[in-house]
Amino acid sequence: MTKFLTKFKEKPLLCLLSLLFLLVAALTRFLYLDNKPIHFDESINMWFVQRIWEDGFFKYDPTNYHGPLLFYLIQFVQLFTGFDYLSTRWVATIFSFLSLVVLWYGPKEHRTALRWAAVFLLFSPGMGFYGRSGIHESAFVFFQILGFMSFHYLVARDFKKFWWTFIGSLLGMMALKETFVVLILAFIPAALVVFMSERKKIAWSKWTKDLVASFKTTEVSLPLLGMFLLFLGVYAGFGAHPKGLLDFFVALMPWLKTGVHGSGHEKEFLYWGKLIATNEFAILVGFLIGFLFALKNKWIRFYLVFTVFLWAIYSAIPYKTPWCLISILWPFAVVAGFAIQDLKGKLPKAGQFGLYAVLILLFGFESHRMYTVMYKNPIDMQHPYVYVNSSYQMKEFVAKTQQVLRENPLLREQTLQIGTEESWPVPVVLHKFYNISYFRTDAKIEDNALIYMVDMKDKDVIEKELLVRNQAAKYQGFILDVRQGRSHILVYVKREFFQDKFSWELKELGTL
Numbered sequence: 001m002t003k004f005l006t007k008f009k010e011k012p013l014l015c016l017l018s019l020l021f022l023l024v025a026a027l028t029r030f031l032y033l034d035n036k037p038i039h040f041d042e043s044i045n046m047w048f049v050q051r052i053w054e055d056g057f058f059k060y061d062p063t064n065y066h067g068p069l070l071f072y073l074i075q076f077v078q079l080f081t082g083f084d085y086l087s088t089r090w091v092a093t094i095f096s097f098l099s100l101v102v103l104w105y106g107p108k109e110h111r112t113a114l115r116w117a118a119v120f121l122l123f124s125p126g127m128g129f130y131g132r133s134g135i136h137e138s139a140f141v142f143f144q145i146l147g148f149m150s151f152h153y154l155v156a157r158d159f160k161k162f163w164w165t166f167i168g169s170l171l172g173m174m175a176l177k178e179t180f181v182v183l184i185l186a187f188i189p190a191a192l193v194v195f196m197s198e199r200k201k202i203a204w205s206k207w208t209k210d211l212v213a214s215f216k217t218t219e220v221s222l223p224l225l226g227m228f229l230l231f232l233g234v235y236a237g238f239g240a241h242p243k244g245l246l247d248f249f250v251a252l253m254p255w256l257k258t259g260v261h262g263s264g265h266e267k268e269f270l271y272w273g274k275l276i277a278t279n280e281f282a283i284l285v286g287f288l289i290g291f292l293f294a295l296k297n298k299w300i301r302f303y304l305v306f307t308v309f310l311w312a313i314y315s316a317i318p319y320k321t322p323w324c325l326i327s328i329l330w331p332f333a334v335v336a337g338f339a340i341q342d343l344k345g346k347l348p349k350a351g352q353f354g355l356y357a358v359l360i361l362l363f364g365f366e367s368h369r370m371y372t373v374m375y376k377n378p379i380d381m382q383h384p385y386v387y388v389n390s391s392y393q394m395k396e397f398v399a400k401t402q403q404v405l406r407e408n409p410l411l412r413e414q415t416l417q418i419g420t421e422e423s424w425p426v427p428v429v430l431h432k433f434y435n436i437s438y439f440r441t442d443a444k445i446e447d448n449a450l451i452y453m454v455d456m457k458d459k460d461v462i463e464k465e466l467l468v469r470n471q472a473a474k475y476q477g478f479i480l481d482v483r484q485g486r487s488h489i490l491v492y493v494k495r496e497f498f499q500d501k502f503s504w505e506l507k508e509l510g511t512l
Contacts (some may be wrong), residue, residue: 010448021104021115022120027099028128028370031170036378037395038085040388040483041426042134045088048353049074050431056239060244062251065390068234068244069175070136083431095139096131099330102145107152107424110299110338118335123366126275129373130323136176138321141330143172148334151302157207159214167272169222178251179326179327182313189308194298267320272311273385275325276332279369282362283329288337293342300338307331322387381484390425390483395503397480397491398429400501401451405432408497413449417441419462419487421455426482452492453480457489463509466492474508 010018048071052058058068070091079089103118105111121127147169153162172301173180196310203250214220235244276284294301307328314320314328340359344352373385380386405411416433419441427436437446441458445465453473454462464473476499477492490512500508 001035005059006388007457009022009433018104019260021118023101023102025097025122026216028122028374029093030133031094032375033089033132034086037390037392038398038425038429039135039390040424041135042088043138043428044426045071045074045134046083046085046425049078049087050083051400053078055240056237057240058234058244060151060235060236060247062247065137065178065251067248069172069178070139071385072234073139074134075285078408081157085134085428090134092134092138093132096114096127099131099145101139102142102149103334104148104153105119107156110154112301113341114334115337116340117330117334118287119334119363120336122328123363124283124331124333125279125366125373126325130371131328133323135323137326138175140176140179142390143169143176143325144331145181146175149428154211157210159211160220162211162216163215164223168227171227172235174248175234182310182317183327186306186313188304188311189309193305194302197301198298203373221402239395251420265321266318271320271329272315272325275322277328280329280332280366282359282366283332283336285362286339287332289343290335290339293339297338297342300335300342303331303335307335311415322385375463386484388485390485391481393481393502394425394483396503400498401430402432404501411497415446415448416451416453417446417449418453419458420453422486426453449493450492450497454490454492456488456490459512462490462492466509472509476508477512478502478504478506479512487489 011154048058049066052075054070058071060068071089074087077090078084081087081090085199100118100122103114105116134228146165150162150164150166150169153159153165173183206497215224225228231508232245233239235248236242238243290300290304294304310331311328314324340355344355347355373383374382377383378386379389381393412432412434414433415435415437416426416430417437417439419437419439421440427501433450437444438450439446441454443460445452445462447469448471452462456479463472468473474494474496476495477490479488480491481488493506495506
């Protein structure tokens with residue numbers, strides 16, 4: 001324990017507090033990762049990873065709006081987990097945990113404020129919920145936070161850490177999502193505001209000379225070169241797809257087209273504001289307190305301007321999916337962290353105890369809401385954070401079908417026909433079938449399939465065809481709620497293998 005305390009140069013009480021924070025962060029991020037069914041985007045991510053396994057590299061497509069990095073990381077995790085959708089959540093959750101760690105052990109000069117920010121994010125329902133979802137956003141947030149920590153190192157003249165964190169974060173964001181452009185646009189006015197107020201306090205010539213000199217050292221330049229080569233590699237398929245590098249530079253136009261037109265995800269301008277106001281009360285209160293100290297604290301001023309512009313840009317884009325909230329939320333929490341530190345410094349001892357009491361109440365309230373959305377009912381279809389997620393019925397259907405395949409391995413050779421207009425997430429969750437047919441039911445009906453998945457409008461088509469083939473007695477069916485935002489479908493299964501497997505009743509053809 002002595003060596004541990006010496007390493008971090010903190011008092012024993014603070015070390016214990018750090019251990020408690022890390023323990024709670026790990027539990028809230030990693031506990032019961034499988035407690036909700038697969039998300040639509042998780043299934044899409046799994047499909048891209050499957051392409052890497054089959055092709056040997058990721059073929060970047062600028063119309064996909066996502067870079068290659070996350071898919072390669074998921075593939076690496078699957079070396080230990082196998083081809084399972086939980087691998088997507090492990091990657092996302094590790095980044096979510098690391099985001100909290102980066103803030104907790106951030107630049108020493110502002111560590112107290114950043115630790116308050118980490119606590120705000122620890123008890124954020126949105127950060128917890130989406131930090132456990134196997135999508136790009138939590139990794140993207142990690143690199144955003146890392147990038148902004150670099151500016152603290154820059155001001156502290158720790159140029160080595162600045163270059164590592166700044167370049168690493170920039171390349172990381174660029175390898176994940178095209179929305180890094182939004183971050184840059186919001187950063188520019190924030191940097192200008194601080195520059196105008198602080199320009200006379202900095203010895204620019206010496207500062208610039210030292211910054212450039214540090215870049216030229218091998219200790220800095222070699223790691224940066226490695227980062228850059230890795231960035232080139234993931235986009236170029238590590239040499240197998242050089243065109244991916246060129247496609248990276250044209251990706252902005254298709255992304256802008258989707259953002260402007262919405263593509264079915266259009267939301268009102270105030271969508272993000274309402275989401276924060278109704279679900280992230282503690283962070284919002286801390287953020288509003290920050291306005292009281294904006295004139296005297298340059299870091300609050302910097303993060304306030306950045307946060308407002310970031311919120312405004314995201315709000316102006318019609319295309320809105322709720323998990324993007326955490327990319328907007330983290331700077332709110334940083335402002336709140338600095339605000340609490342400044343407020344505490346202005347209060348007498350009695351006032352500080354009062355402040356702690358209020359914070360405990362706020363975090364307790366947020367903890368209850370976090371528990372509800374993350375553990376008690378993670379698929380509450382009425383909750384604004386639950387969006388295009390699979391149902392529990394779908395989860396059971398997949399689990400029982402996989403059980404049937406384990407009990408009868410030769411059934412993998414029989415056909416699964418996904419004859420619906422939309423197939424996701426079935427191709428990924430039932431990938432163990434050797435023969436998957438994607439013919440629409442009204443175009444072709446496979447012979448003697450183990451499972452038929454059919455749109456409701458094609459009910460008469462398939463039942464009539466099975467009667468003509470004298471196969472109707474082999475099958476029973478049920479209505480399946482696949483996922484939120486999608487119409488129910490019909491599923492027909494062979495009765496000899498699926499009789500009494502599900503918690504719901506299978507019905508005879510003609511009675512559905």
